[in-house]
Amino acid sequence: MLNHIVDVLADPIDGSPLSGVDDFSRLVSASGHSYDVAKQGYVTLSGGSGLNHEGDSLDMVTSREVFLSQGHFAPFVEAVTDRVSHALEATHADEPVVLEVGAGTGYYLSHTLDSIEGSRGVGLDISVPAARRLAKAHPRVGAVVADVWHGLPLLDGSVNVVTVIFAPRNPAEFARVLAPEGEVVVLIADHGHLDELREPLGILGVEEGKLERMLEQAAGHLVAVGDPQLLEFPMRLDRESIAAQVGMSPSARHVEAETLRGRLDALPEHMDVTARGVLVRLRKA
Template sequence: MLSDVIDILADPVDGTALMLSEDGSRIVSDSGHSYDIARQGYVTLAGGAGLRYSGDDASMIDAREAFLSRGHFAPFVEAVSAAVNTVLDEAGVPVDAQAAIVEIGAGTGYYLSHALDDVENSIGVGLDVSVAAAKRLAHCHPRAGAVVADAWSHLPFRDNSVDIIVVAFAPRNAAEFARILKPGGEVVVLTADQGHLRELREPLGIIDVEKGKVARLIEQAAGHLEPVGEGQLLEFPMDLDQASIAAQIKMSPSARHIHPDVLHTRIEALPETMTVTARAVLTRFKPVS
């Protein structure tokens, strides 16, 4: 709930502290700005320029929920949760502390909710530019709050307020991540690697992950974040039926580039069940000293 995470949030306009209004319907800042809490439980914290784009629509969020709920990406979420625990252990965060975990581009809150289950007493914020996503995020976990904001802009969190940032196949804002992390805090990034979903690329007409994506990620973060050790390659087979394949494509950017009728025809031409490769790299980052 937003009440659980209000202490780490900040006014997106001027960075001042936020608090709940007496009736619980709004979030107000020390400087007098006010942000209504939607009836679904999320709040939009965007600066004066507002949101530049709307993100995933409801159909894409539905597809993501359909795919992830079947456990196809379970090894990914297990690796992310393990990394979150390792970071907290190495930072010396006490077991009874209220560790703050933020997922950027959180979608349905799949990775966030699993991390919160894994870390006792933790609190979390799922941040996404999509309102459709925020409606799900608001109910993804009892200790999670949902915020609509632009990951590329000034993030609505206080300086040095967050223990872990999780980014799974989502945008990265190295300068802002470095600002909001506590000392000892880290970013756990899951990045698709070349060969991810390779069995589907040709028959469905979707492009492969670009070569050297992780290296570019590290280069782009330079000056703000630096990698902690080597990245961890995660690769495993998934047995996908046609419904799962359709959900996987519809939850991705490819959904915007393939007409639904064309996608349906191409999927119907596939075998009823296929073994498809999942491949990504998990990288930990810490702020540059």
């Protein structure tokens, strides 16, 4: 709910603080700008520039919800929550703020908030269908529609931990909103992730050197802390789980639906598939 996190939100136009009025049906800034809160509980803070694209479609969001709810990525969510918990031990905030960029349906963020007493979550996503799910994901989550590339509608130094799970990154903005002792926790897909599905389905692979490029882009804003943590585990997936996994990914836009359905139907009833990711910790440079 937005009332839990409004004290860290900022006007996307001029960066001034926001507050809720008219029973939180609107957020208004100190400079007089007003932003309507949707009836589903999220707010769009995109400033005058608007949004570059719509993000995940309703079908992609539904696929994400189906796949994640089955627990296939549980080791990923446990690792992220554990890392956030350790990072917050260095803070002295009574109600620490966790920002997830590209929060989707709120699966990861909700798990983290459930595990850390008193924590508050800002879930940010460019997708309106995702924000509708996100707004109802957890009582201490506030859902915001915004484009990370246009800037984060949050006050300087207002966030204790930023999490980014398989989502876009803006290192300069992460450094700006991060509290002095804060940490950025990033989970990226590693080369080999879901490779068993690449050839039979003709879907996108994970390019090599992704971690190195991320660290290069962060230079001057964020620095790595400790060694990256490799997370690798097997998953036994049935056809519908595989369909949901592909449907929630960028591959959903690169293979025609009829073609993909035919390839899925040709798969065995179950497949052993490898999940592979790298967890990286960063702090202000």
